[in-house]
Amino acid sequence: MPGPRSHAPIQKPKNTKGTALRLLKYVGRQKALLIGMIVFALVSSAATVSASIFIKPIIDDYLTPMIGKEFTAELALPLIKMILTMGAVFLLGVIASYGQSKCSVYLTQKTLNSIRKDLFDRVSDLPLSFFDSRPNGEIMSRFTNDVESLRMFLSQGLTQFVSSGIMLIGSFVIMLYLSWHLTILVVLMMFVMLFITKVLGKRSAFFFKRQQKELGEVNGYIEEIIEGQKVVKVFNHEEEVAAHFGEINENLRRASTSANTFASMLGPIMNNLSHINYALTAACGGLLAVNGIMSLGDIITFLQYTKNFSQPISNLSQQFNNAVSAIAGAERIFELIDQQPETDNGYVMLVNAEHGENGELKEAAGHTGLWAWKHAHGDGTVTYRKLEGKVEFEHVTFSYDGKKTVLHDISLYAKPGQKIAFVGSTGAGKTTITNLINRFYEIDDGKIRYDGINIQKIKKDDLRRSLGMVLQDTHLFTGTIEDNIRYGNLDATHEDVVNAAKLANAHSFISKLPDGYNTMLTGDGSNLSQGQRQLISIARAAVADPPVLILDEATSSIDTRTEKLIEQGMDKLMAGRTVFVIAHRLSTVRNANAIMVLEHGSIIERGDHDDLLSQKGKYYQLYTGQFELS
Ligand SMILES: Nc1ncnc2c1ncn2[C@@H]1O[C@H](COP(=O)(O)OP(=O)(O)O)[C@@H](O)[C@H]1O
Ligand SMILES: [Mg+2]
Structure with missing residues (x-):
């Protein structure tokens, strides 16, 4: 059926053959199902093609001799036998085609399952820098659109190619055998039909391309507005939003209407043409019969095969588009699977x-x-x-993209158990420094040592296990509060979780919730306040009990009084640990052993609180309120 997909704009694949082979390898993993599908397809199309052969003997050998004769059991019995045999062949075809679709469903779903798995596994072990360079939606679309175009093709196209191929060849051979004159006629008509499909297909492809573009626009806008509901309401933009949506929605309607007009014309035109084809063949066949070249049975059988012949052609032409967009989708999927995963040469x-x-x-x-x-x-x-938690930076230089240097010649030294603070305006590079300690990114120049060991020698998993981090952007998973805290250490008992929550001062608010620690969090903890989310993520770091703790603006959304309480708890937690803290409020960093003031990726001042105040530099300005932290 000419649906929007079958004429959707086709992305041209770059390496069709290689991708198709690789896709086939995935399909080939389900050997039994693939073989079953092919065997069933063979049987069912062979049955369909051969059942029509019975028409000729039934007419020429049984019915024609009976014309004008008295109807007797002796005459009727062979005829009934013949008809029953024909029925049996049809039945076999039906059963085989049932088996074929069953195999095809399992084959498709198992194949998609393993492709999705490989894709997800790869995405999980890609370096963070990969995600920086692409929008998430673009990566997501491999799991959704591209897998869907594979499904379209695998579920229908694969079997269609097998069975249509068999039908086409079988019918053609039998038609040639019955009458080469008529076969030439049918083939000529086929070319006319293909030509018209091409012309109309081109016109509708143009509009389908437009439709896909408009559809993308509408979907993108809906997503953006749903996410930004609050901002829309804050600025009273509801009317403008509705007006703009009306506009793009109307564009989509126009493009879709044109696209579907051409697509829906194709079906009836093709039907009429095949009727004309049928009538022409019948008329020419009649002439041949009158001249004694063909028997009546031959003609009726031949007419049946004209249908058997045109059916697979129209099926195949529809599947062709599916195949091309499936290959294009597979190519995008494989491109992601082939990305270099995060490497780890660490052995310590x-x-x-x-x-x-x-x-x-x-x-x-x-x-x-x-x-x-x-x-x-x-x-x-x-x-x-x-493991003590000594961290040293030696002349570290770093850039995210290889072009713009974000950190210049950073050197610092944190003794075990020290509290090191970073302050500086937004964009100064504070978060970046912490990203380097746990090797989210690789430095361009210099050295980072952990307990005297170059961190590039340490296995990444082990390095990260020894570092507790409270990230600037809290992220909570769907699950209970307890699950979310336990994420820091899967072996933690309920007591450990509660103790960590107490340390983080999260216990009091959690126990006031109706479901306490079993409160379900959904949508990144949207049923909690920003500050409560931060408390949970601090508890999550605390339960991991790491020797080195990194707190990136962990208390930025928490009121000063609660922050004081957390600090008291943290002091216990921090005892004997190295802590890197990035804080918004300078009161938080006052008691740090060393404070680094960063600006444009360089450390411009360093020392403890009193040193820095007496230097009367940037820190002094910040502290005395002459310079606001943005
Ligand atoms: N993932 C990233 N890719 C490219 N540039 C980044 C990335 N993250 C941060 N930056 C850039 O690095 C600089 C420092 O950022 P960051 O360390 O987050 O600052 P801070 O935490 O001090 O506010 C900024 O100029 C920012 O634009
Ligand atoms: Mg930051």
Whole structure:
């Protein structure tokens, strides 16, 4: 049926053959189903093609001799037998086609399932820099639009190609055998039909392209407005929004109407042409019969095959578009699957440790609360170094895109247990520094050492496990509050979770909720206040009990009084830990061992609170309110 998809603008694939082969490999993983599908398709189309063969003997050998004769059982019996055989062949075809569609459904869904899995696995292990360079919607569309175009093709196209191919070849051979004169006529008519399809298809493709564009516009606008509902209401923009939507909605209507007008013309025109084809064939066949070249049975059988012949052609021409857009979709999917995953050449591992008899550090079987870096050397020896939480930056230079340098020559030194604070205006590079400590991004120049080890030698998982982070943008998952806190440490007991919540001062508000720790959070915790969300994400970091803690504006949405309470809790949490804190309020960073003032990616001042005040520089200005932090 000529739906919008079958004439949708086709994105031309770049490497059709390679992509098709790779797609086939995915399909081929379900060997049994694929073979079953092909066998059933063979049987069902062979049955359809061959059942019509019975028409000729029924007419020429049984019916024609009976004309003008008395109807007797002897005459009727063979005829009935013949008809029953024909029925049996048809029935076989029906059963086979049922089996074929069943196999096809399973084959399609299993194939899509494994493609989606590979896609998701790859997306999960891509470096963050990949996501910076593309809009999320663009990545999402591989899972939605592109997988959908694969589904369209795999669920219908694949079987159609198999069965239509068989029908086409089978019918053509039998037609040639019955009458080559008429076959020439049918083939000529076919070319006329294909030509008209092409002309009309071109016209409607133009409008379908427009329709897809307008559709994208409408969908994008709806998404934007739903997300920005509050802002729309704050600025009283409801009317403008409705007016603009009316406009683009009308554009979509116009484009869709034109597109579907041409598409819907195609069906009736084709039908009429095939009727004309049928009539012409019948007329010419009649002439041949009158001249004794063909029998009546031949002609009726041939007419049946004209139908068997044109059916697969129109099926195939419809599937062709599906195939092209499926290949284009598959290409986009494979392009993402082929992205280089985040590499990790680290070999230094984080292990549970204990002290041996002579006080030396050795690996422990279970949790000891003591951690060590396990360093395997080239000569086969293994050394252990206590995890302390010393962090050093040596002349670190970094840029996200390789063009604009975001951090210039940053050097800093955090002793275990120290609290290091970063202050500076928005965009100065504070978050960026923390992104480098846990290797979300790779530095361009300089060195970062963790307990004296170059962090590039540390396995990323282990490095990140040792660092607790409260990110600037809180993100909560769908699940209960308890689940969200436990995300920091999946082995945490309920007591651990409650203790962490107490540390983060989240316990009091959580216990006031009707469902307490079992309160379900949905839509990124939209049923909580911004500050409550931050408290939960602090508790999540606390439950992980990491030696190094990074707090990126973790308390920016929390009132000063609660912040004080958290700080008291945090002081307990921070004891013996290295803490990097980025804070909005300078009161939060006052007691830090060292404060770094950043501007345009450089550290312009450093020292403790009193040092910095006496320097009378930027920090002094910030602190005395002469310069506002934006
Ligand atoms: N993912 C990113 N890709 C490219 N540039 C970025 C990215 N994140 C931040 N930046 C740029 O790096 C600079 C520092 O940003 P950031 O470290 O987030 O600042 P801060 O946390 O101090 O407000 C800004 O100029 C910002 O535009
Ligand atoms: Mg920031």
